[in-house]
Amino acid sequence: MFCPIMVDISNKKVLIVGGGKIAYRKAKSFLKYQASVLVVSPQFIYRFYELKKKYRQQLTLIEDTYDPKYIDGSFLVVGATSSRKVNEQIALDSHRLNILCNIVDRKEESNFISPGVVDKDGLVISISTMGKFPYLTRKIKEDIEHRYSKFDKEYLDLLEKLREIVLLKYKEKSHELFDHCIDMNKYELKEFLMELKNENVYKGA
Structure with a gap:
């Protein structure tokens, strides 16, 4: 059974075997999170x-x-070749060495999977159907990106500052205050943050 966790892969070696579109997407994703990526293939797109x-x-x-x-x-290994035999061998070698591997064409040979990810510089949401219907993962990801589009880095930084003040001064009202501010736009949130700093305590509805 797969446990959803987040792992720091910065400066860790990630091996990807394969030079096609899937291997490219995997490499691009790992590089974004500062992994040291080695890709092996007879040819590359x-x-x-x-x-x-x-x-x-x-x-x-x-x-x-x-x-x-x-x-x-290697910290992680990805088998993304077009050969079933090669991918199977990658899985066997990885398991023998107790290295986490993802075999893109055979979930049962994998001991980690890469979910769909919405990453907005602080807000990270992972989505997966455990390989059953990847299209649904993409659809949910698109819906989440649209629904939470306002939560950019600046907005999240404001929420972080607000949380610090609330937990320090208004802890007993924390849930009420958080519920109140989460629907605000950026301008309203800045004004509300200023009120809290000035100890103009929100009384609620």
């Missing part, structure tokens, strides 16, 4: 070379077929 220009230090591309030696020192 062109977008990999564009990605290399952006992440010169983080991304390594090796034109080669899969070899177990590439797994050494």
Whole structure:
């Protein structure tokens, strides 16, 4: 059974075997979170070379077929080749070394999966159907991105400041205050934050 957790992968080695679209999406995602990504494949789609220009230090591309030696020192492994046999071997090698692996064409050979993610610089929401219907994951992700579009970094920073003040001065009213402010726009939230700083305590409805 998969447990939803968040893991710090900064500066950790992630091996991706495969050079196609799925491998590219995986690499792009891991690079965003500052992993050190090694991608091994006999050939790569062109977008990999564009990605290399952006992440010169983080991304390594090796034109080669899969070899177990590439797994050494990996924190995570992704098998994303078009060969069932190769992906199966990647899973076997990873399990033997107790390294977490994701096999893109066979969930039962994986011991981690990559959910759909909404990441708004502080607000992170993960969505998964556990591989049963990925289209639904994409649909829910789009709906969440639209519904919570106002929660950008500036808005979340304001909420963080508000939370600090509320827990320090108005802890007994925290739920009431949080419920009240969460529907505000950015301007209203700034005004409300100023009121709290000036100890103009919100009395509620």
